Amino acid sequence: MTAFILVPGMFTDAHVWRETAARLTAEGDEVHAVALTGTGGPRPAAADTIDLETHIADVLAVIDSAGAAPGRQIVLVGHDYGIHPVLGAADRRAERVGRIVYLDSGLPQDGVPALAAVPDPALRQELAERAGTDGELPAPARDAWQRWGSTEGVPDAALDRLTASATPQPLRTLLQPLRLTGAAASLPVTGVLCNAAGSSIEMVQRGVDFGEPTLQVFTGPQVTFFELPTGHWPMLSLPAELAEVLRRAAEGGGHRLVAPDAAQPPAHLRPFLLDVPDIPRERTGHTDLYLPAAEGPRPAVVFVHGGPVSAEGRPTPRDWPTLTGYARYAAGQGVVGVTLDHRLHDIADYPLAAEDIGATLELVRADPRVDGQRIALWFFSGGGLLMADWLRQPPSWLRCLAASYPVLAPLPVLGPVDARFRPADAVPKAGALPLVITRVGRERPEIAATVEEFLTASRDCGAAVEVIDVPNAHHAFETIDLTPESRDAVHRGMRAVLDHLAV
Template sequence: MHVFILVAGVFTGAQVWEETARRLVAAGGEAHAVPLTGVDTARPAPAERVGLETHIEDVIAAIDAVDPASGREIVLVGHDYGIHPVLGAADRRAGRVARVVYLDCGMPRNGVPALAAVPDQALRAQLAERAAAGERAGVLAPPARGEWERWGSTAGLGEAALERLTALAAPQPLGTLLQPLRLAGPVAAVPVSGVLCTRNGAGIDAVQRLVDFGDPALAALTRPQVTFFELPTGHWPMLSCPAGLAEVLLRAASGAGHRLRAPGDDAPLPAHLRPFPWDVPELPRDRRDHVDLYVPDGEGPRPAVVFVHGGPVPAGARPGPREWPTLVGYARLAAAEGLVGATVEHRLHDITDYERAAEDVAAGVELVRADPRVDADRIALWFFSGGGLLATDWLARPPAWLRCLAAAYPVLAPLPVWGMAGSRFHPARAVAGAGGLPVVLLRAGLESPEIAATVEAFVAAAGAGAARLELVDVPRGHHGFETLDAPEETRPAMRRAMRSVVAHLTG
């Protein structure tokens, strides 16, 4: 059997692991929750003396306390911030560690502090300012009972569990978040498992899609010693579903779990590269900077539809979004209707990139409008997936030349895990200012609950504000239904949406 060494996330100490640890022990394993210096009451220390290195030493001490002669393999489990000291310790004791489990956390990199993983973007910026001003010895106060969503989804936490989380919370020494993680390299050889809490963000399918984009930085996730699990809960599974978490940890320790598919000739074609479900004219692209134009033959100028891809998409993704069959297919479909179809490639590579992506889209739209083959006074915008947040400015203050806005399976409010509370990129709020702008919304009936909730909020706000909203449903459609679902399920809705956009542009 195994020895599980459990390391808690920000503001939380060893006590949050109690129920999970009991279940691991009942299954025949050993479980040790590491008291972290300056956080746990068992190890008090002045904040100015506590940094990430302090917590790495705490984890190393827990590893060294396991008798090598026992024959039991050590599994290090890091939740949230806890993955940083776990990786630091595993790097220095790689020969003693059988597996590292990433529990609902990011992938820390050498030389990068845990501050980079703070989910709330505004708070992260504030902490960076404090660090730049030389303030490294203070503490970050724990959230109040109603503030935990800034750090992760509380889905699955009942009232009692949320009260307990709040009662156990402790200030986090700033040094633990500001001190860079230093890795010499041995940890790279240690097998790993990732546990994704799907109510807090992405599941395995979403990670597979990121790998399929072809970003070399994610290639390591496809190694045979890397496995993945899902838990249908929020960010604190040790409190919301300790039994399920214990079961997953036991399976991870045994080497079980889902393995990601590496891109290659023998792998199935990734969803974003599958054929568009429509025979469209093979019009050539006319590339202008970050915009591709598909112009039908004949006299102009013509109205145009500008298609805006979703994301985030890794910067290293090849081919780029404007060469994906879905985006090209829609642009050519618009051209078949007598319009100019245009695709804009923007730099939404991370959740923090919405501002510059919005600038890219605005510049792309102006480039399209400036083309002499385009009627600059008859433009439609069509957003997809995570690009839906980029519709915000156009809804809030629609220019006179914007005749229609469409969106397919969009994200229409920031997801909780994105840390964008207070962000201006919030279409569900902005739609109140849309006035008479027609909005065509393609809804996927099998959308993920988290994204579907943003769509429902948008529809409710549009109704309250008397927006001109047309709903086009794909009842058995998934997110990205064009290449995932049967054409007979998707084509009628796609045709209806396109015809509606055409009517608004030409009527």
């Protein structure tokens, strides 16, 4: 049997686990729902006495009193913010802990405060500016929980209870960095992902394949994953199913990720699907030009990578085979191919990325080898949100906007995005600007939904959209789906863009 220690997230107390805990107990498991100091447990007179270390101590106290029966393992479950005190406690009692469960939570790192996991970038900034101060973050009103995670599947009565029992979150719990020694690094781990919140095992596997450094540790044999078809509060929406998943996790069940083949490069660094001319680049700052063998000012296509992408990742996006492949292909067709590195390293960085694109366009249009009156912008993946600025106010020199497997509305799992970057809201102002969208048939559902939202808005306002469908292709197909269908899609997309530049 197992001793489950259930640690709640922000604003919530131990009562949030009531139904799930009851089902685990009914099967003979020992269950402790932790009441964190100030958010369900004892509440000191001053909130400034409560910090992350206080909550770690709360969890340690339960660990020290739990699981005394011979052979009974302790499983620590951290939901949302709760994973921070869970990891802090596991680091200090690694010999007592049998497994750690990340329940729709972030991936805390040593030295990083829980503030980094707050989904709203504006709120993160506001709280960061209050570092070193005292106080509390007010609990959400009933209609504001969505700001903190999807409420998909939560019954109205449960949402009422959640709101009624919510308490303010002491600021110091979010601002104090988590300190880890690595003592618990080898403990078995299970991730429980909530699909309606925008996360999935497929997404994590793609991140692993992409080479995301923070995810590589989850490819070990001691790590498993489960999915639940619900939002961010499965203990309220699917309590029985969550109990079953926790029990299976304790037994070591679940899906295991596939580690990248060390002999193969990550998917995004594999060769481009077309043979393209080996045209050298000309680099200026964060911008590269691929110049055609043609005289006179030539039109240009600016290829904008997606993201967020780690600032430490190497090579940087403008050196990825997909971007260099498209740019060389464009140069081989007689136009200037342009790639750039922009600062979309975090969901809050869209304004910075937009600035970088603007700077590249100024540089490119001022170049005497470029026809500054004939420019196309081509966006990829998460860069699709950056289309909004150009849809809202298309300049006369912008002849076409293209996007391949784009994200065209903010994804809940990544957190709130500035309302400026919502292409569906901007497209009614695009006028006659031609749009070319490459849509893949094997897209992740949460991204496919954003494309459909955009296309619906486009039809409603009569926007000039050409859709190039690739039914059997995946997201970022140019280095993984080396098929005639995929090659044809790249050719069709390039022809469409070049036709608009020829006008």
